[in-house]
Amino acid sequence: MCRWLAYSGSPVRLEELLYKPANSLVMQSKHARMGVETTNGDGFGVGWYGSEPYPGLFHSTEPAWHDRNLRELSAQASAGRVFAHIRASTGSAVQQTNCHPFRHGRWLWMHNGLLKDFPAVKRDLAIAVEPSLFPQIEGATDSELFFFLALTFGLEKDPPSAVAAAVGLIEDVGRRHGIEHPIQMTVATTDGDTTWAFRYSSEGRSRSLFHSTDVSTLRTQYPDNPMLHALADDARLVVSEPLGDLVGAWREVPESTCVVVHGGGEDLLPFSPAAA
Amino acid sequence: MCRWLAYSGSPVRLEELLYKPANSLVMQSKHARMGVETTNGDGFGVGWYGSEPYPGLFHSTEPAWHDRNLRELSAQASAGRVFAHIRASTGSAVQQTNCHPFRHGRWLWMHNGLLKDFPAVKRDLAIAVEPSLFPQIEGATDSELFFFLALTFGLEKDPPSAVAAAVGLIEDVGRRHGIEHPIQMTVATTDGDTTWAFRYSSEGRSRSLFHSTDVSTLRTQYPDNPMLHALADDARLVVSEPLGDLVGAWREVPESTCVVVHGGGEDLLPFSPAAA
């Protein structure tokens, strides 16, 4: 469906994250290795926390592989928190308002996966969104509506609980509509400081998700790797698929897990939906 | 806000309608004379009934004045029913799913005007849409939601009553949210056979609307006018503003009126919202 990347650490030029790795996200836009689709050419988005209090967003409907503005921005902008997402539409229109990451205040959100049989559940889920938030929904994707449900359930206060409640509702509504496996997801969200990433699916066979291992250790192992020298010791990546073939650089995130990345370290917590 | 044109009559090349007149719709995209904005450069759309049972749609986010594909299509396609619309966004995103005309089955719909303070009323109105229609809403405009309300109230069976009921609901919901003048509209809708056009606003000062007078009479008056020779006797236009300065060619549609164009003639009926 899609592929994404979440970076936390010392400020780094976007180019180092999006273009330089052997299996970079831009490369994955044409030749993803582990995705349901090899082509993720239905637009993309980047959210980055630079020197301003609010993150910037760049959304484009072009395939990432040939977008010149993405290349320019990536060569100029540095940031300590970066979310990037390439899209393979599951049916909704290719338009900027359907591009991830989505933003609300200081928060970003991006999703790989889908809400199964979305047309059947869309209205029930939309009605569950906090009324004051409802008119802020700009696009037509399941992913954005999922974000607004998480916001409704308190994402800005307690992300794991809010996501658990949103997933619980989605599964409940889905099953009431006869959908066996209502949700498939890897999700990342951040307030620009901590990042939370989730891997879960109703059927227990979720889309792939990996987190990077300690950069300083890797640098000792691979003293000649230029990519590792561009990254600081506190650099942490959570990605849909590894950005390269370096043995030991990536660990798969287990099923039904929430990865919390904060201050150069990460914790893995069990994740399960909350009863609606 | 926007400008539109609805043509009924014998098949004519789109070019004759969209480019050839002195104050053509494409010309109005840059220099509208009677609009709230002189520039209507936030995308456009054309719907046409050619030889197929369903109308075709061409939606673009580019300004009409420089869109080469519109010029090409207009030179090639002929149709007996044509809806065309140029957009000046009142805030929602410039994307194809926000371009008019909107389509449902054989029906087209386009709107100039706005639902006042749309974010305040959007949720209440969205919930009023027939649940089976709700997931078919693709964009984020007030105009498309208005279309789905009209469909909910039976547009396909009795357009004037359905529009009256939709407007009644919009005014009722608006007033409950403290909005003095909830709606401003000129609207056109068609099933590919009959066309209904409405001019109405809560405040009684509606956007401009005109309908063409009899072509054969005009042709006698202006034997040298090439535009009139490209049009058949049964040609009827309803437009946001006259396409030229020909004296006698255009009549203003009165406030609170529904124009019904059918079989080369038109009827003007009084229009008022129905109580919700």
Place this chain on the structure above:
Amino acid sequence: MCRWLAYSGSPVRLEELLYKPANSLVMQSKHARMGVETTNGDGFGVGWYGSEPYPGLFHSTEPAWHDRNLRELSAQASAGRVFAHIRASTGSAVQQTNCHPFRHGRWLWMHNGLLKDFPAVKRDLAIAVEPSLFPQIEGATDSELFFFLALTFGLEKDPPSAVAAAVGLIEDVGRRHGIEHPIQMTVATTDGDTTWAFRYSSEGRSRSLFHSTDVSTLRTQYPDNPMLHALADDARLVVSEPLGDLVGAWREVPESTCVVVHGGGEDLLPFSPAAA
């Protein structure tokens, strides 16, 4: 690089050619089977001869697989001559003026392949273009410049000779710049009546090219195939790769060959570059 399709025959809806076949051109935009690239997502173009004397052109920078306007146009437009092309850029910008087919008067031209080391030869070739044609070059591709060279050498009078002269010049200029194999090409051109398609490369290993066999024979063989019933007896296709797996439906065009399609039949002529 790219994939293309050239249709000649009784008028057919574009949809039958572009969407319906199992391995349709739109399908090939994401999953080409025989191309150098599996993804041909850097824009596309369609040229069609409808009821007007000049062909229409629809050029888009979006991937064909998600372009809604292409789907709409294809459902509405019928034509007896159709050129369609999906692009995988070899470096030049993704913009409408770089989309094939290119047009000059009644003529269309499209190309799969490349002029090797184009920057090295571009200026010499540009200077060779007839001065009155030079300012009509709108884009930046090798393919469009190749078209203008063919026009310079008399394409409108004798297409095989003009293409042979253009290729001869390209090889001559290329070799003077030390390029071993200056050209790789399958090309199609038409005046809206006859179609000429060429398969050639300096190295003698050209991109794939196929032409369809007789539809009436196929229809006897496959009485249940719906695709064959949508096509008339005079339907002829020349394509970069077969549109389906029907045994006997496609024949490979040999190396160094020009296929001339006219009046429901085709001739295969040997093709070789002319000395510059």
Place this chain on the structure above:
Amino acid sequence: MCRWLAYSGSPVRLEELLYKPANSLVMQSKHARMGVETTNGDGFGVGWYGSEPYPGLFHSTEPAWHDRNLRELSAQASAGRVFAHIRASTGSAVQQTNCHPFRHGRWLWMHNGLLKDFPAVKRDLAIAVEPSLFPQIEGATDSELFFFLALTFGLEKDPPSAVAAAVGLIEDVGRRHGIEHPIQMTVATTDGDTTWAFRYSSEGRSRSLFHSTDVSTLRTQYPDNPMLHALADDARLVVSEPLGDLVGAWREVPESTCVVVHGGGEDLLPFSPAAA
């Protein structure tokens, strides 16, 4: 035709330059006051020198007034040298490669005006471009070709002389083709340090051009003006038209003049074309 802005000074957020002023460049994209056209909606571009050695470029074919990515970038990026340009096409295609500013190495270039009867002179001028530079021309505008002529004549070494030589050639070629007034121009170019701006036309009635006066003096005059507080003492602007109505803030650049902005000060030099 177009409108542009060149900023030199301490780093400032792009937003302060492009959105905040009363008659900002983004405002001028819809409602220019002094341009030949009030609408400059045929794309735009921004070049900025941030913390990297080479300038970044953002080119878009959308009207500046509704481009969300421009707003995002402007809120995030700060730079000490900024070139911004909004386009009103005089005929060439609306595509990113036709958007100003154009870039070569560290150099940027932008132009308002036109080369009269460009198709007539294009080939002669293109052949005059240094052969090694020729294949780097990406678009189809007179403005980009003018840039490449200036580069050919030594822009990187002595900008006023190079521009004088390029204009001399353009006038010479134009007059040989019977064009009375071959060029109309305001041009700005920079190496990221010094900025050179030119106002000239063959007919002696050039497009408008203004430069800002000393900010510290203005700040004393207008202690309550927030715009002036966002700008440092060394801020210098050269613009197609004043960004506001502050009396004393803007001085018209005289006809046939080159403004050199360097180190917080500017010099005005007479400019005249060099004999070809």
